[in-house]
Amino acid sequence: MHSHLKTTDLGAPDSGTPGLKTSALTAASVGLLALASAMGIGRFSLTPILPLMQQDAGLSLATAGWLATSNYLGYLVGALLCIALAPRPAASIRWGLAGVGVTTLAMGLTDWAPLWLGLRFAGGAASAFVLVGTSAWAMPILRHHGKDDWSGHVFSGVGIGIAFAGAFGLVAAFDAWSSRATWIVLGAVACALALLLWRPVGAGMPSVAQPDQPAPGRALPWPAIVAAICYGAFGFGYIIPATFLPALAKGYIDDPALFGMVWPVFGAAAALSTFASGWLGRGLAPWQLWTRAKWVLAIGVLVPALWINVPTLLLSALCVGGTFMLITMAGIREALRLGGTPAPLAVGVMTAAFGAGQIVGPLLVSVLQRSGHAFAIASLIAVLCLVISNCVLLYASRRAAPSA
Incomplete structure (x- = not known):
């Protein structure tokens, strides 16, 4: 959910930089809406629609796991392509948003599972282009206007998008919409956002983002490698409830007004934690x-694996939703602290580890489907990985702290 691009400064106020056409408020608002579409719809829309697909399309948990894996793999490939190709930020946002809209819309126009896999892969890649482009477009504008702290507002779009998609899924379940109709309407919303943001994105046009290059001859320090492995465990742990919580709730709760609340709560917790990140992290090192x-997060992954009821599902949504963005931001800051001279390389390794971890999560659920307790077993494995990796991270970060 992040990139390691750098952008040049927008220049002095009298430099005639085109980025001056865009105010900080516009940049923050456009960035928020772009990430809401890319992440809330492009990446995580399957989660609230999954219960509907199970009901009217007979979708199994195993197939759902493959669909989620395809989307996360597409996201990883899209991020790597952005790093390799370094496209213009405005073009990344524009065409990425269009791709999110078209692929989401197309999900409701077919019932062929192989095509679903391709569409979810393409949607994941498109969302990565939006995330990378938004980071490279909005951050320099905010920096120029002295509003660096507004970056939290931009990334709150992730949680807001998740909450919106979840609330829409709740309405769809309550009104007995079909999964196809839900996909089509969400796709239409994403297409509308792509059209709405097309012109404002072109007005800013900050300098073209270029991938950072590690210093030649420098290897990644071992604490940064350890941190990357722990970050991969985080990706593996959070993605299991982030993919399957609403489907799990539907299996045990008949009332759509109750089981449909899980995903909006998840998104709201993510958005609020982003706004509160400065206060929550005050006086703490990133690793702390x-x-x-x-x-x-480990508590949030554990409780629905042990007990399934409304309180445990909502507690899981709060714990997982309220921490995954905090860990994302803290993890990147820790990578920069530990990486030393090749800090961009450290962030790149973290990104790859995270992507691999979130691919393994739903894939494990699919593999364990025959056991009859796929979610519970995968969640317990994830909790074990989270606990072990956290202990390792505590030890490695404390040892590295004096020399960092």
């Missing part, structure tokens, strides 16, 4: 915020 949030 990371490890403390990760204990809460």
